[in-house]
Amino acid sequence: MSAATLHALREKERESRRELILLAARKLFAEKDFRSVTVREIARAVQVSPGTIYRYYESLDDLFLDVFFAGALDLTELIDGERNKGEGCSLRRFCEIYVGYLNENMSFYQMMGHFMLGGRLSPEATERLNPIMRELMDSIEGIVREAALEGETRLVAHALFSALNGVMISYARYPGRSLEEIRRHTLRLAAVVAGFFERET
Amino acid sequence: MSAATLHALREKERESRRELILLAARKLFAEKDFRSVTVREIARAVQVSPGTIYRYYESLDDLFLDVFFAGALDLTELIDGERNKGEGCSLRRFCEIYVGYLNENMSFYQMMGHFMLGGRLSPEATERLNPIMRELMDSIEGIVREAALEGETRLVAHALFSALNGVMISYARYPGRSLEEIRRHTLRLAAVVAGFFERET
Amino acid sequence: MSAATLHALREKERESRRELILLAARKLFAEKDFRSVTVREIARAVQVSPGTIYRYYESLDDLFLDVFFAGALDLTELIDGERNKGEGCSLRRFCEIYVGYLNENMSFYQMMGHFMLGGRLSPEATERLNPIMRELMDSIEGIVREAALEGETRLVAHALFSALNGVMISYARYPGRSLEEIRRHTLRLAAVVAGFFERET
């Protein structure tokens, strides 16, 4: 086997290990307040020693960020996939998909909230985050444009994005409700929001 | 002086101490990320020992909650005040007031986000929180009803509440923007949201 | 009891606790390579929890420094005490005292070595250290002057100080020798050094 192949294999193995850690972290974050997840817990979940985590991520914050980025990418792909599906993606459908995804990826929404709430972002992190968020926003703007809404499309995209985030933030943890009830309520609210945004003038 | 009076005085004294702590905490929370405020900092701000805090609040979380409740009450009063002012409160005006308040009370919005994001709420806390949130929602519903919007008013109130929270969550900490820029942008988005919600059919 | 007295008592109590920690640390440092002494060990020695150490010292380095400073002060006092004793302090006697002290306070000499060897000193630490070392050097220079040695007295003081430190550094840990043997050898070398320095021209 050539050295190049060996190296490629290693790289792949490394990538898949990293993925494994990422997945375990995502799962853990989903199960409890993600701020309280410890390195040891993650290590235990991946069946690996704490030190190993640091072979793949410089710090816990780094891992946090990657979990978040992974979510944002997923989401963007999901939306773009829908837009490229024959008849395009109606605003209503977008709202459904977006809130649906957040319901199934609570940790993503938690982290979004965390960073939005003031979780310090290093300049490097901000630099990595910006293009990802811009891409997501571009997708949303595309949908807004296709829906031929009134107003400045970028601004409307921001407002729509905000409103849907707000639906989740406000009701995703409503005390005393089951996940299924929450899912139903947030989707219903998403539909209400969609209704107001796409209403003909 | 009767024992009852003495007791009443004591109660009052106690209440005012509690208030003092509350105020100091609110101020501190407003100054920095509220999750990083320590008991000692609060104690120092009130010029009291850490132990004393625990005579008035069972735990730090308890104090957090109270700060949050105080904000929610403020907000409700603010809105009701506006509604009772002669010509009532338009939906547009409400959006402005709501987002304006959150801009000036970042700690309130932070805590709201915190609890919504999964900050565990004990059953007792939930029990205390519920009527307060219900009252706030009642006020919002009143505004929705007065605006004669289509749809189930409670649901629309939820959607509106969500959308405005979302505006803050999504843009209140936009990296690289000044507080004034954020204020402007969030108010603008609030207006966009208001525009979609109150649009005639 | 007045508040002032109470406060004074507290201050005193605090000071004595700090002293206790200092002493325990000095003892521990003397017993083993001082770099390997941990916070937990010190805490155990003082019969206190690790956290408590941090009530008295900002960091372990801080404690290290204080142990060192305490030694330097002790030493300076010891020398000055001797100089003020009637007939003054001969150079020979000084060498004996200096090396004697270092023999009985191995941790002091270890820390001196540590800092001299490159243990980073923060600017603040340097600022605290400088006057203390200057005072020690002043004392030594006084002895040199009284001994009417040839040459620039400050430079000669430096050379003498260096030579005695070197005696300790070079022989205080000679493998396979008992403390008593080391003591004897270093004192003998100190006498040799004294002999060369005070020799009449």
Added chain:
Amino acid sequence: MSAATLHALREKERESRRELILLAARKLFAEKDFRSVTVREIARAVQVSPGTIYRYYESLDDLFLDVFFAGALDLTELIDGERNKGEGCSLRRFCEIYVGYLNENMSFYQMMGHFMLGGRLSPEATERLNPIMRELMDSIEGIVREAALEGETRLVAHALFSALNGVMISYARYPGRSLEEIRRHTLRLAAVVAGFFERET
């Protein structure tokens, strides 16, 4: 090729690898506080994996020791070279060479300090160290004898060796001074020491 030759070749290869590691370590130690050099750093410098280091050295301490031994040998050779140069090596010249070498090999002086300060020496290490130090001391004693100093030559050699080490220990890291200033000051002090030691009676 005979098996014996093959074996010899292997041995040679092994020896040169060991040398390579040694050199890289010396270089690294010279660049920064040697106690902070990690196995991984050394491995990276030699372009070898960390595990490989352990095929050549039992432990990091072992490598430290070898670096130190290499320095001591260098130094001995340097001195002997000077002594065998026609007119021999005056005590003054020796002091200059010794302190000069230490200035240019800070890591050597650091390690000397480290071991002298209590860096545990295993019995085996001590056994390896002893003849090397003895040889160095023999050289110094030779110089002392040639300078026709008074006193027991071995003892005087010890005192001289100590004094020069002390000059370095005491001033090689003087905070706020440049390497050149340190070099000048230590050489000056070495000259002062030489002056006292070689003074005619």
Added chain:
DNA sequence: TATGAATGAGACTTCATTCAT
């Protein structure tokens, strides 16, 4: 009732060393 010193669990992180490949 107020104090504040003490607690101690637990967080992140580093790094010499091992061992399967």
Added chain:
DNA sequence: CATGAATGAAGTCTCATTCAT
């Protein structure tokens, strides 16, 4: 023989909370 991923013990330090005074 070389690799380098994995280990896991150990380190420093923080902070909500308790409790003797």
